Amino acid sequence: MSRPVGADRVFLRTLMSIPFFSARCVLRATARNRVVVGYAVDPARVAPFLPDGLSPVRDDGTTPISLVGVELTNLRVLGVGGPGGQRVPVVELRVHVRPDGAPSGPAGTWTAQAYVPRRLVAWGARLLYGERVATTSMQPIRREPVDQVEVTYRFDWKGREQRVRARGEQPPVMPAPGARAHALLRPRWRYSTARDGTLLRTRVERPAVPICRVQEHHVTVQWSAAYGDIGALLQDQSPSHVLLAPRTPVTVHGPART
Template identity: 25%
Template sequence: MTNFLNAKWENLIMANYSIGPEILLPYLPKGTELDYHDGKTFVSLVGFLFRDTRIFGLPIPFLGTFEEINLRFYVTRKVGSEVRRGVVFVNETVPNRFVAWVANYLYKEHYVAVPTTHDWTVNENVKRVKYQWINDKEWKSIYAEAQAINKPLIVGSEEEFIFEHYYGYTRVDERTSEEYAVQHPRWNVNDVTSYQIDCNFETMYGKDFAFLNNVKPDSVFLAEGSTVSVKWKRNRFV
């Protein structure tokens, strides 16, 4: 199966909020179901770095490394006896208009392009990771400080639930959805010791998510990341 995209995803911050399933149902692609962990559904505010991005194996001059900030939630799809676990993006923010246009035009995704930046500080003891973006003419950010030593995911943990989804799902319209496969090794994680989130969820993601402005995340995770491939083939289903 041909890879559409190859890249490195590095230093992924995930701020995870439990959310009522009724809020997510209008965004649910046809043919998928909400994925639960310990009886809860979640959305995650995510910041990470795309590095050395290649499209069909070809590098993108000047545009191959960039930040992405997104809001996503978690779903499953049953295919015969197989249960596929995936994510749905409410919105994805990148700094380049061309990248956003390609994703929106070809794949019916929900990208916007605004200025972004990042700042990392790493020593033998501490890792500090920060992503920033412009929203409503102001710089917003997600920041995590963590132990520098990484460790494997624990089976059955909330961290494993958040990170171990290997499909993406897009709502094309009320009756049609698309599925694509994402491949990467199982990630190691760093224990987060402190964090700071400055995000206007209402202006970024709409009124349905405005309440997140006034609540703390249930958890904040930091993953080392790895090389990632996104398959070209998209399965459309109803």
């Protein structure tokens, strides 16, 4: 049974009223088989879909929007082993944003929509971080042909299979210092909106890690069905970048009101 909305709100306010909560590590995990398929979109077309208080990042005149598939393993939530056998796949569509009026301020990402296979995970993300998360059946697949790695994320939505796949070279190599891949793979902040409309900011820590050079990729997504009007912006667009990171430690802190 779901918690009543009022109880959710009280619980979240109570947590964020604790002085050390936003600084405390809430979740630790290893992000495995992370596929990032990015698109460059006109910021003016992105802005109407963002919550109040956020503006699209402008990178060479465009805003990065990324479809990300990842498996979170070795989950520890507040120091306790996580749900679902400590292995949770996630597929999300995220937009690179920054706070209004801060052209050089703390850039991060806002999740337009995420999908997970477990209700408890979705409930926790919605409660603590105000994330847009839905549950559906999901099947991540990893194959390792000779000198290669291939990762596929498949999930069902509204009776249709959605699929993201990338194949890269082994062994992985470290991107050059200052390479765009670092900003795309390691956004420091996640922005979301609490039930009362308050903008939340969450610190995320990820070290620089080697990535596989992507040789081939394939995306079959019904953009409007899975991601609504913001997803429709990507219909018939070709990716501007595709990244494949085999393994990344990640630490997520508690949300703070901006």
